[in-house]
Amino acid sequence: MLRKYKIPFILGALILIAIVAVAYYTDYLWYQSLDLSQVFLKPILLELLIKSALWAIGFAFILLNVLPLVEQFRIKRLRKIEGIPVGHQQFSISKKVLTLIAFGISLFWVWILPQMWDKILLLLNSTPTGQVDPILGRDFSYYLFSYPLYSVLSGILVSLLFLTISFVIAAYVIGGALSFARFKPQLSAQATIHLSVLLGIVMVWYTLTRGLAMAGVLVSPSSSLFGAGYTDVHVHLPLLKIQQVLGALLAVALLVNIKLKKVRILLAAPALLIIVTIIGGVYGGIIEKFVVGPNQLVRETPYIAHHIQATRDAYGLSNMEEVEYNVDDSGITSSILEDNQPTINNIRLLDYRPLQQHYQQNQSLRLYYEFKDIDIDRYRFDDKYNQVMLSLRELNIESLPDQAQTLINRHFKYTHGYGTVMSPVNAITANGHPTYYLRDIPVKSEVNIPLTRPEIYFGEMTDQFVVVGTLNGEFGHPVEGSEMVTQYQGEDGVELNTIRRILYAIKFGKPILLFSDEITAESRILYNRNILDRISKAAPFLHLDSNAYPVVADGRIFWIVDAYTTSNLYPYSQPTGGVNYIRNSAKVVIDAYNGDISIYKFDENDPILKAWEGVFPGLIKERAEFPQVLENHKRYAVDYFEIQASMLRNYHMTDPMDFYNRENVWEIPVEKYGGSEVRVEPYYVIMQLPGEDAAEFILKQPFTPLNRNNMVGWLAAGNDGDNYGKLKLFNFPRGELVEGPSQIEAYIDQDPEISQQISLWDTGGSQVVRGNLLTIPINNNILYVEPLYILSQSRSVPELRRVIVFYNDKLVMESSLDMALEKLFGVSKDETPNQPSEPGEPGDDDQPIIDYNLNDLVSKINQLYLDMETAAREGRWADYGNYGDQLGEMLKSLADLVEQQ
Structure with a gap:
């Protein structure tokens, strides 16, 4: 029966190993293509080394405790033939079998252990913060780096002891060396000695970890705040010191019991610890109710002060400047409006929700383009500081018609989004639509913001792998009646040779990668293109802001993503969302065309980022290296x-x-x-x-x-x-x-x-x-x-x-902010912010809002009619349609005006 399944089992195991190997190797190729091999290799190799060492220690420890149990598995069973006793038959387990059992237990133990490489390297690369906790006097670096590692090591030792002691007790019960007579345990001399040694080790662990438990009080909630309160300081911390001394004494007693072989000592040691812990808990409850409760504010005041200060420190609030803002009863005057023109001119009238709908309807231009969200930034042009709203025209491959959902289209042809749409925050057209600074395909710029590389290969919606450098190229962007063909000129991607085509066909489950004639010797595969996923792989220790935002600079599109370092072990600090310490310590820049990832340090004092700099040298760049063209676009x-x-x-x-x-x-x-x-x-x-x-x-x-x-x-x-x-x-x-x-x-x-x-x-x-x-x-x-x-x-x-x-x-x-301000204050702004800094070219679907009278409307209607005729003669049908829409709006406005009069 076993032979029947041997070959399928071996084949299945080999296939599983091959799939895992392909996944790891292709991941390595991706990291290598970005010069990030250390981020991939260091964790794997170090974790493998750590787990191997722990397995060796665990196997040796379990084996030392299992081999003496050979005699416990020599079991005599009465042998019967047709119901008639004919003698005894002895069953036993050899040392070889026990060794295999120890091997299996240790392997299972190592398998369930948590990841450790990061905690070890962080501790080795940590530096003191210069801040100490107010109770134990420990530097905060102890809580951020030492405490997490020591806690994991403590858990590892406990799990090893638990598995070993459980197996040993079971063996002694099976062998009869441990039994219960009238609820009274009976132990053989060997069992007493063996369990005394193991419990002695437990007591040594218990003694050593009481210091860890003291630190834990400062990073745990108390009755009225997060961190140590009055009862913790005056009852629980002293109790932990008593337990520490008691644990050391009990460890010595159990080691002495190796010679004495007293069952009472073996049972009394853990019982005594439990009793002391219960008494301490009851005493703490009494103190909390009868000492703290009636005078809680007085008792807890110093600890509340620690809690407030630590929380403000942990969330970056301690250096916040507080200013009293006295409201001026004299009111806003024309001179005040004049002095605050930059503020008035940038009051945001556009709301991002309607704006996103407008962009999607009027600027997507093809079914497969989508505006995921709207971002806010500022640009300097025309000697002014202009607040803008913008969004990228990303590719949503799922929006292709069903008949176009072919593998060639999804992975070889439709590979990228195109361009950005940008609007001033306060310029509204006559029919209530936004105006544009950047728009259309190809990109048209109404201001001095050149965009010469508008393709978006890396974005918030780029979840598909694509192959570039193909035989017949990719669809670049739509032109009149067709699609322009282009080839990717960037440097990202993994080159595809025959072996790699096989590997990636296995990785993605796409045989087309192996058989398609589109792939040439120049072809490369681009994957992990979603910018947040991309950063998470490049710097898995960073927590990312939910809102990546694009910047148009130097003729290209860049993504900027704010990144955070966090901890949940900052003494006395109030947690929120699972953390109680956070710093916006880094900003990540990704080129939307090349996919280059650059991480820049933005908090020189953050101890966690400093430690990670030591873990991955060269990964994080200095603040001074942040690109100058992006300097004026960094955001809080x-x-x-x-x-x-x-x-x-x-x-x-x-x-x-x-x-x-x-x-x-x-x-x-x-x-x-x-x-x-x-x-x-x-x-x-x-x-x-x-x-x-x-x-x-x-x-x-x-x-x-x-x-x-x-x-x-x-x-x-x-x-x-x-x-x-x-x-x-x-x-x-x-x-x-x-x-x-x-x-x-x-x-x-x-x-x-x-x-x-x-x-x-x-x-x-x-x-x-x-x-x-x-x-x-x-x-x-x-x-x-x-x-x-x-x-x-x-x-x-x-x-x-x-x-x-x-x-x-x-x-x-x-109808406009101008008119509202004039009605409120009796003055108008010198310069109307409801117009773009430069008028759009003919073909805008809207024109800036103007308060038309009857003559204005008639003149505008006449001009639009002439513009339509000119556009028709020249074959500019898109402009013809836009002028027609505007004419319809003007006629509607004319009807409204006539009705009002």
């Missing part, structure tokens, strides 16, 4: 800022009494989007902060008190120049009422004219969509701006039709 990380803002809701309170009483807890305000309430997200704005000389790009988050709607302050993070990374918390004076976002939303709902107009739109078959409500600080005043989108039955995307502005108890709704 959104996820990091959100975590900091969330922690700040409680940890802006630095006084232990305030913190304990929760007297001034904050929360993130809500606003209306569509018909529901949503949390106000952090948002980027260009504005001049109080005390600064110029406008800058900042990330901002307002706060309101818990269960109240007024605003109490706002957090700003600098993004530009020397202010990059600096946090400022602007607090409104207590007792001063400043409206919060939900209050402004309520004012809008209660305003008779505005609410009536919104109701008319709703009842007329249109849907009103409220955009982001922005709070814009201007010279110690707060301006509130909310765009209003209308989704009509005849349109598939919302159109920005109104802008609502609130200031100093005055609420207005107008």
